[in-house]
Amino acid sequence: MTDLSRRSFLSTVTGAGLMAAAPKSWAAAAPSASGDWRLGVANAPAEGYAPSALTRLHGQMPKGLSGTLYRNGPGWFRYGDDVTGHWFDGDGMIQKYDLTASGVRHTGRFVDTVKHRVEQKRQAIVMPGFGTKGRADAPVTSNDDVNAANTSVLRVGDELWALWEGGSPYRMDAQTLLTRGPKTFRDDLKGMAFLAHPKVEPSGRIWSAGFMGAKAWIWQLSPNGEMEQGAIIDLPAAGYAHDWVVSEHYLILPMQPWVAKTRTPPFVDSLVWEADQPIRVLVVDKTDFSKRRLFELPSATYFHTGDAWEDSDGTIRFDVCLAKSPQFGATGARELVKGIYKGDEHTEAHLALITLRPNGKAEMELTKASAEFPQTDHRVQGLRHDLVAHVGGYLKDRPGAHMLSTYNWRTGKSDTHDFGHDAIVEEALFVPRPATAGGTGKEADGWFVGTVLNLKARATELHVFDAGNLKDGPVASWRSQHATPLGFHGTFAQP
Numbered sequence: 001m002t003d004l005s006r007r008s009f010l011s012t013v014t015g016a017g018l019m020a021a022a023p024k025s026w027a028a029a030a031p032s033a034s035g036d037w038r039l040g041v042a043n044a045p046a047e048g049y050a051p052s053a054l055t056r057l058h059g060q061m062p063k064g065l066s067g068t069l070y071r072n073g074p075g076w077f078r079y080g081d082d083v084t085g086h087w088f089d090g091d092g093m094i095q096k097y098d099l100t101a102s103g104v105r106h107t108g109r110f111v112d113t114v115k116h117r118v119e120q121k122r123q124a125i126v127m128p129g130f131g132t133k134g135r136a137d138a139p140v141t142s143n144d145d146v147n148a149a150n151t152s153v154l155r156v157g158d159e160l161w162a163l164w165e166g167g168s169p170y171r172m173d174a175q176t177l178l179t180r181g182p183k184t185f186r187d188d189l190k191g192m193a194f195l196a197h198p199k200v201e202p203s204g205r206i207w208s209a210g211f212m213g214a215k216a217w218i219w220q221l222s223p224n225g226e227m228e229q230g231a232i233i234d235l236p237a238a239g240y241a242h243d244w245v246v247s248e249h250y251l252i253l254p255m256q257p258w259v260a261k262t263r264t265p266p267f268v269d270s271l272v273w274e275a276d277q278p279i280r281v282l283v284v285d286k287t288d289f290s291k292r293r294l295f296e297l298p299s300a301t302y303f304h305t306g307d308a309w310e311d312s313d314g315t316i317r318f319d320v321c322l323a324k325s326p327q328f329g330a331t332g333a334r335e336l337v338k339g340i341y342k343g344d345e346h347t348e349a350h351l352a353l354i355t356l357r358p359n360g361k362a363e364m365e366l367t368k369a370s371a372e373f374p375q376t377d378h379r380v381q382g383l384r385h386d387l388v389a390h391v392g393g394y395l396k397d398r399p400g401a402h403m404l405s406t407y408n409w410r411t412g413k414s415d416t417h418d419f420g421h422d423a424i425v426e427e428a429l430f431v432p433r434p435a436t437a438g439g440t441g442k443e444a445d446g447w448f449v450g451t452v453l454n455l456k457a458r459a460t461e462l463h464v465f466d467a468g469n470l471k472d473g474p475v476a477s478w479r480s481q482h483a484t485p486l487g488f489h490g491t492f493a494q495p
Contacts, residue, residue, distance in 0.1 A: 035422050035455045035456055036455060037341070037398040037399060037400065037424065037455060038339050039453065039455060039458060039483045040399075040400065040424055040453055040483075040485055040486035041074075041077055041087065041090075041336055041337050041339075041485060041486065042077075042483075042485065043075070043076050043077060043078060043485075044075040044076065044093055044108065044110075044484060044485055046076075046110075046120065048093070048107075048108045048109040048110055048177075049095075049106060049107060049108030049109075049482055049484070050107070051105055051106070051107045052105065052106055052107075052480070052481050052482075053103060053104070053105050053106075054097075054103065054104040054105070054106055054461075054462060054478035054479055054480050054481075055478060055479045055481075056103060056476070056477075056478050057461070057477040057478060057479055058474075058476065058477055059464070059474065059475050059476030059477060060476055061099065061100070061101050061102075061103065061464070061476055062437075062447060062464060062466075062475060062476065063437045064433055064434045064436060064437020064438070064439065065099060065431060065433075065437075065447055065449075065464065066099055066100055066101065066494070066495055067099055067431065067492055067493050067494040067495055068096060068097065068098050068099070068174075068492070068493045069096075069097040069099065069429065069449055069451075069462070069490060069491075069492050070094060070095070070096055070097075070153045070155070070160060070174075070490050070491050070492075070493065071094070071095040071097075071153070071426070071427075071451065071487045071488075071489070071490035072092055072093070072094055072095075072149075072150060072151060072152055072153045072162055072163070072487055072488060072489060072490065073090075073092070073093065073095075073150060073151075073485060073486060073487025073488045073489075074087060074088070074089070074090020074091060074092065074093070074148070074150045074485060074487075074488075075090060075091055075092065075093025075108075075110060075150075075484075075485045076090055076091040076093070076110065076116070076119075077090045077337045078125075078337070079119070079123045079124050079125065082124050082125050083125065083337055083338060084125050084129070084132050084337055085125075085129070085131045085132030085133060085266060085334060085337075086129065086130050086131025086132055086266070086268065086333055086334050086337065087131075087333040087334070087336045087337050088129070088130040088131060088148075088150075088151075088329075088333060089129035089130055089131055089132045089148055089150075090148065090150060090337070090485070091110055091111070091113065091115065091116045091119070091148055091150060092110065092111040092113065092116075092148050092149035092150030092151070092162050092164070092170075093108055093109065093110050093111070093150070093484075093485065093487075094108065094109055094110075094111065094153065094160065094162060094172065094177050095107075095108045095451075095484055095487060095490075096108070096109075096177060097451075097462055099449070103478065104462055104478045106480050106481075106482070107177060108177075108482075108484060109177035109178075111149040111150070111162045111170050111172065111179055112178075112179035113144075113147055113148065113149050113170060113179075114144060114145045114146075114147070115127045115145065115146055115147060115148055118138075118139060118145075126138050126139075127140065127145065127146045128140070128146055128265055128266055129146060129148060129266060129267070130166075130266060130267050130268055131266050131267070131268045131269075131333070131334050132266055133265050133266050134146075134265065134266075142167075142190065142191040143166055143167035143168070143191035143192075143193070144167045144168050144182050144190075144191045146166070146167070147164050147166065147167035147168065147170065147182070148164055149162040149163070149164050149170040150162075150164060150488070151163055151164055151165060151196035151488050151489060152196040152197060152488060152489035152490070152491075153489070153490060153491050154169065154198055154200075154206070154491060155174060155491050155493045156206075156224065156225040157224055157225065158173070158174055158175075159171050159172065159173070159174055159180070159225070160172045160173070160174045160177070161183060161225075162179075163194065163195070163196040163197075163198070164194075164196060165193060165194070165195050165196045165210075165211075165242060166193050167182070167191050167192075167193065167194070168182035168183050168184065168190070168191055168192070168194060169182070169183040169194055170182055170183070171183050174493070183225070185219075185221075185226075185227040185230075186227060189217075189230070192210050192217055193209075193210025193211060193212060193217065194208050194210055194219060195208050195209050195210065195211070195242075195243070195244070196242070196488075196489065197242070197243040197244065197304075197305075197489075198219075198221075199244075199245070199246035199381060199382070200378065200381055201246075201381055201382060202379065202380070202381060202382075202383070203223070204222075204223030205220070205221070205222065205223060205228075206219070206220075206221035206222070206223070206225065207219065207220060207221075207246050207251065207286075208221070209241075209244055209251070209253065211235075211240075211241045213235075213238040213260055214234065214235050214237065214238040215232055215233065215234055215235060216232070216233050216235055216253065217230060217231070217232055218230060218231050218232075218233060218251065218284070218289060231289050233284065233289055233292075235253065235255055235282060236255055236280040236282055236294055237255045237257070237259055237277075237280055238259050238260040238261075239255035239256045239257060239258055239259050239260075239279075239280070240256060240258045240259070240260065240271055240326075240329075241253065241254070241255060241256070242303050242304070243302070243303060243304050243305045244305065245305045245306075245307060245308035245318040245320075246286075246308060246381070246382050247308040247309055247310050247316055247318070247382045247383075248309070248310055248382045248383060249285065249286055249287075249310060250283050250284060250285060250286060250308075250310070250316060251283070251284040251285075251286060252281060252282075252283050252284075252308055252316065252318060252356075253281070253282040253283075253284070254279055254280075254281045254297075254302065254305070254320065254354075255279065255280045255281070255282065256279050256300065256301050256302060256326075257273065257274040257275070257276075257277035257278065257279065257299055257301075258271050258272070258273050258274075258301055258326045258329075259271065259272055259274055259277075260272075268329065268330060268334075271326070271330070273301075273325060273326055273330070274299075275299055275325070276299065277299060278296040278297055278298060278299055279296070279297040279298070279299065279300055279302075280294060280295070280296055280297075281294070281295040281296070281297060281354070281356065281362065282294055283295065283316065283356065293356075293360070295356050295360065295361075295362040296362060297354065297362050297364050298364055300322040300323065300324065300364075301322070301323050301324070301325060301326040301329075302320050302321055302322050302323065302349065303321065303329070303349070303372070304320070304321050304372060304373060304374055305318055305319060305320045305321075305374065306318065306319025306320065306374035306375070306376050306388045307319060307376040307380075307381060307382065307385055307388075308382060309380075309382065309383050309384040309385060313358060314358040315355060315356065315357055315358060316355070316356040317353060317354065317355050317356070318353075318354050319351065319352070319353060319354075319374050319376070319388045319409075320351075320352050320354055320374075321349035321350065321351055321352070321371045321372050321373075321374055321390065322349055322350060322352045322364075322366065323347060323348060323349040323350075325347070327344060327347050328347040332344075332347055332399075336399060341397075341398055341399050343394065343395065343396040343397070343399075348370055348394050349370070349371055349372050350366055350367060350368065350369060350370060350371055351366075351367045351369040351371035351374065351388065351390060351407055352364055352365060352366045352367065353365040353367075353409060367407065369390070369392060369405065369407050369414060370392035370393055370394060370401075370403075371390035371391070371392045371405070371407075372390060372391055372392065372401065373390060373391050373426070373427035373428075373489070374388050374389065374390045375388070375389045375390070375427065375428060375429055375430055375448075376388050376389070376430065377430050377432065377443050377444055377446075378430065379432060379441075379443075380443060385409075385443060386408050386409050386410040386411075386443060387406050387407070387408050387409075387443060387444045387467075388406065388407055388409070389404070389405065389406045389428055389430065389448055389467075390404075390405055390406075390407070391403065391404055391405070391425045391426070391427065391428070392405055392416075393418065395421065398424075399424070400424030400425070400453075400486065401424065401425045402418060402419050402420060402421060402423050402424070402425060403416050403417065403418045403419065403425065404416070404417050404419070404425050404428055404448070404450065404465070404470060405417075405470065406444075406448075406467070406470060415468075415469065415470045415471055416470060416471060417465065417470045417471060417472075417473055417474070419452055422454060422455045422456040423452050423453065423454055423455065424452065424453040424455065424486060425450070425452050426450055426451045426452060426453070426486065426487060427450060427487075427488070427489055427490060428448040428449060428450025428463075428465070429448065429449055429450065429490060429491070429492045430444065430446060430447070430448055430467060431446050431447050431448075431449050431492050431494065432445065432446040432494075433445050433446040433447070434494070444467040444468055445467070445468075446467050447464050447465060447466060447467055447475075448464075448465045448467050448470070449462070449463075449464050449465075449492060450462070450463060451463075451484075451487075453483060453484075453486060454479070454483075457479065458483045459479050459480050459481070459482065459483050460479075460480045460482060460483055460484045461477055461478065461479045461480065462477070462478045462480070463476075463477045464476045464477070
């Protein structure tokens with residue numbers, strides 16, 4: 001079954017023919033003027049970013065806040081006029097921010113994937129991907145040959161795993177960011193899909209999934225990243241799934257009606273939006289994968305979930321950011337790497353709370369909060385939470401959010417800081433205040449730490465907020481020497 005799954009993936013992303021060439025207008029339209037959002041999709045230096053200190057803008061590092069923020073995202077998009085076919089297909093680059101009492105230091109390095117090496121050698125876009133057709137002579141023999149390792153990161157012991165969603169985690173040294181190679185859990189599972197959104201229980205146990213059409217492989221790993229068990233399960237539909245949620249007792253897989261129908265490369269072209277079909281939510285018992293329940297919700301699309309929890313009566317709830325259609329993933333993100341942006345209300349996601357009742361009924365509570373990249377206090381992964389942080393506030397003249405917010409499900413209140421028109425706000429992560437600094441252990445007692453691309457300053461900044469008070473702005477801020485490409489997801493490792 002696993003070999004068939006790998007071949008199925010390869011037959012989807014590979015194929016004859018060249019990717020359509022990008023317009024030659026990119027060079028003329030390349031980021032040069034202050035405030036140009038295309039800084040976020042410009043190539044990073046091929047050699048990466050050497051260690052450098054960020055300049056403090058204001059404030060001081062809060063007492064008790066120390067550790068490392070790791071972020072992953074696409075950092076290489078073009079060779080001259082030869083441009084990758086989708087923002088999601090840029091080569092993965094890890095940004096490392098070390099936070100100490102004396103300040104912040106930054107380092108950046110590309111993940112040394114097969115894809116990156118092949119294309120750097122040829123100085124051309126060669127390999128297929130999510131939205132890139134690839135060349136007829138692309139040397140593809142396994143999923144990991146096309147693995148961009150560009151979506152998220154997971155800290156496991158002394159390693160950092162750079163994650164994609166169609167292949168293996170790429171192992172890296174957590175300090176030097178040198179690549180050690182793909183993680184092989186078992187010989188017959190080489191190259192098996194491993195989501196970029198694994199879930200880590202308070203015990204340290206790691207759960208992940210690999211979606212392959214109408215089937216999924218469930219990964220259960222120990223806290224040190226070794227395989228405990230795995231199994232193939234049937235799905236209610238071949239809906240695209242970038243994220244999922246895990247509660248204390250259940251694995252929860254929302255399958256949106258953006259469904260793989262063909263094997264025509266690139267992968268995104270195989271997906272058909274079935275607006276009249278529901279989101280189908282499969283709930284699987286952690287202790288017995290054969291025990292499953294199916295729920296249905298109104299049609300919508302999503303990229304990211306927050307977290308899930310269970311009420312005492314067995315009701316399951318989880319956060320998710322829902323949009324009306326998958327237009328951004330299907331076309332908008334393809335245009336970004338060409339320097340084109342067309343804002344559309346159907347692409348904007350809003351924060352929602354999904355409720356799955358023991359009687360089989362499902363409910364969708366959609367808020368007015370414009371939201372993406374939801375984050376919660378990971379100490380209560382799978383347990384009750386009230387606060388979810390997210391970015392929001394989308395503009396018509398450029399992509400990206402300009403606000404950082406929290407929403408409280410218990411009170412229905414929001415707390416927001418607006419960075420303004422010239423800022424693109426990236427995901428912010430919650431970091432708990434340690435007991436040595438007076439931490440109480442209560443939810444959201446700590447800080448939100450995140451990065452922002454300042455278009456006017458042409459530099460990436462790091463900001464620290466008191467988690468309970470965003471509206472007063474960051475308590476401390478630093479500015480990098482570089483405008484690093486926009487990333488997707490990260491993790492924070494405390495000492």
